[in-house]
Amino acid sequence: MTARGPQADGKHRGTPAWGVVGLLLVLPAAAAVRWLPREGWVMAGVGWFSLSLFTFLAYRSDKRRAERGEWRIPESTLHLAALLGGWPGALVAQRVFRHKTAKWSFQGVFWAMVLLHQYVAADSLFGWRITRGIFSFVRGWLA
Incomplete structure (x- = not known):
C-alpha cells in the first residue's frame, strides 16, 4: 500500500484536512474578532463559509x-475562489476528492494564497507593523 493509496477500510491516508483547516483558521478568526464589531462576526462567518x-x-x-x-x-x-476567501473549502476538497494534490505548480500558488491570508490576519493583529516596515524600506530604497 502506498502512502497515497487507500487504506483497507477505504479511507485515504494523508493530512487530516479538518485539523489543518482548524489551525489555519485561528489567525483569520482572531483578526475578525479584533477588527469587526460583534454583529459583523456572524456576517463574516457566513460569508467565509459560503465562499468555502x-x-x-x-x-x-x-x-x-x-x-x-x-x-x-x-x-x-479555482485559485480566484481560494484567494477571495474560499481556501478552507479548497483545502478540504483537495483532500476529500484527492484533486489537484499532485500538481506542484498548482499547490505552490494555492499555498502562497493561504500564507497571504495568514500574513494579512497576523499583521493586522500587530497593527500592520510588518507591512508598514516593508513600505518604509521600499520608500527609502527608491528615494
Whole structure:
C-alpha cells in the first residue's frame, strides 16, 4: 500500500484536512474578532463559509469533469475562489476528492494564497507593523 493509496477500510491516508483547516483558521478568526464589531462576526462567518462551500463544490465539479473527460474549470477560477476567501473549502476538497494534490505548480500558488491570508490576519493583529516596515524600506530604497 502506498502512502497515497487507500487504506483497507477505504479511507485515504494523508493530512487530516479538518485539523489543518482548524489551525489555519485561528489567525483569520482572531483578526475578525479584533477588527469587526460583534454583529459583523456572524456576517463574516457566513460569508467565509459560503465562499468555502462554493469553492469546495467547484473542486468537486472539476474532479467529476476530469473523470468523465469533459470541459474543466480553469485553474485560475479555482485559485480566484481560494484567494477571495474560499481556501478552507479548497483545502478540504483537495483532500476529500484527492484533486489537484499532485500538481506542484498548482499547490505552490494555492499555498502562497493561504500564507497571504495568514500574513494579512497576523499583521493586522500587530497593527500592520510588518507591512508598514516593508513600505518604509521600499520608500527609502527608491528615494
